[in-house]
Amino acid sequence: MFEKVTLIGIGLIGSSLSHIMRREKLAKTIAVSSRSQETLDRAKELGLGDSYHLDAAEAVRDADLVIVCTPVGACEAVAKTISSSLKDGAIVTDVGSVKASVIKQMKPHLPKAVHFVPGHPVAGTEYSGPDSGFATLFENRWCILTPEESTDENAVSALSDFWVKCGSMVEVMQANHHDLVLAITSHLPHLIAYNIVGTADDLATDSKSEVIKFSASGFRDFTRLAASDPTMWRDVALHNKDAILETLGRFSEDLSALQRAIRRGDGEKLFDLFTRTRSIRKSVIEMGQDVAAPNFGRADGSEE
Numbered sequence: 001m002f003e004k005v006t007l008i009g010i011g012l013i014g015s016s017l018s019h020i021m022r023r024e025k026l027a028k029t030i031a032v033s034s035r036s037q038e039t040l041d042r043a044k045e046l047g048l049g050d051s052y053h054l055d056a057a058e059a060v061r062d063a064d065l066v067i068v069c070t071p072v073g074a075c076e077a078v079a080k081t082i083s084s085s086l087k088d089g090a091i092v093t094d095v096g097s098v099k100a101s102v103i104k105q106m107k108p109h110l111p112k113a114v115h116f117v118p119g120h121p122v123a124g125t126e127y128s129g130p131d132s133g134f135a136t137l138f139e140n141r142w143c144i145l146t147p148e149e150s151t152d153e154n155a156v157s158a159l160s161d162f163w164v165k166c167g168s169m170v171e172v173m174q175a176n177h178h179d180l181v182l183a184i185t186s187h188l189p190h191l192i193a194y195n196i197v198g199t200a201d202d203l204a205t206d207s208k209s210e211v212i213k214f215s216a217s218g219f220r221d222f223t224r225l226a227a228s229d230p231t232m233w234r235d236v237a238l239h240n241k242d243a244i245l246e247t248l249g250r251f252s253e254d255l256s257a258l259q260r261a262i263r264r265g266d267g268e269k270l271f272d273l274f275t276r277t278r279s280i281r282k283s284v285i286e287m288g289q290d291v292a293a294p295n296f297g298r299a300d301g302s303e304e
Contacts, residue, residue, distance in 0.1 A: 005067065006060045006065070007033065007049070007069055008056050008068045009070040010040075010049075012128050013121065014048075015133025017067060017133075027065075029051070031052075031053060032049030033056045033058075033059035037054060046131070056081045066091070068106075069095050071235040072098045072102055072232075075094060079107075083110055086113075092114055094118055098182070098236055117147045120144045120146070121141065121163065122141055122143065136167065138167045143163040147172065179240050187243075191233075
């Protein structure tokens, strides 16, 4: 689809994009950029690119598509660095979990002759680094694009086709709406997981060892979320602050209601809540975003 694609950042998303672009022949040349020489050396060992650059400005020269795969807090610095090296007509996108902040950070520094189409592949694992990528990461997962109204339609269509060829389903929405939806479906669950696992870590040593030893599937899955990249999630929390605080406020109210029901022995209210929430799980499975297999979909009972 593209003569040259530049990946700025080569962690889970960047390396997975490299694998799928190789498999589907979506790019003739892949340039990889990272601030870390060690990361670049490992990316080279894995064959993730055709050229490797510490300087992002050098990496984007003559690129038709530039994909910024850094934590969202680094997006402004990246935009400043690459702005003067982008060729006219290039498409610039990102993969961040927050969109309004990324637009605010990047748009003022990008030339008017390039097409900026912010994006968010809603896919991931708790792993990071160039070794963590795999070609099927985006299969049957959503990729959300949040272009502004003035964005060139052909550029949006080209990027949409790219993600479809990566295996994704594509949705276009406004950036602020994206941030509110993801605050509920992704950001809040991760913050709750970090908090629950942090509470366990605060327990006395003897109790904590038993919490770990007797981890049931619920706590075990919280530890998976809480093992995610701390830099990425720190930036998400700071850059989607308003939407996260709004959803945290609503969650706190619902948690208080749950406390009252338990304190008062209100079994009917508890049963109603637990019944209502089961339907959400059923809907997630029906939408193809998870499987109904036992043990949280783990075929062998192991962590994924």
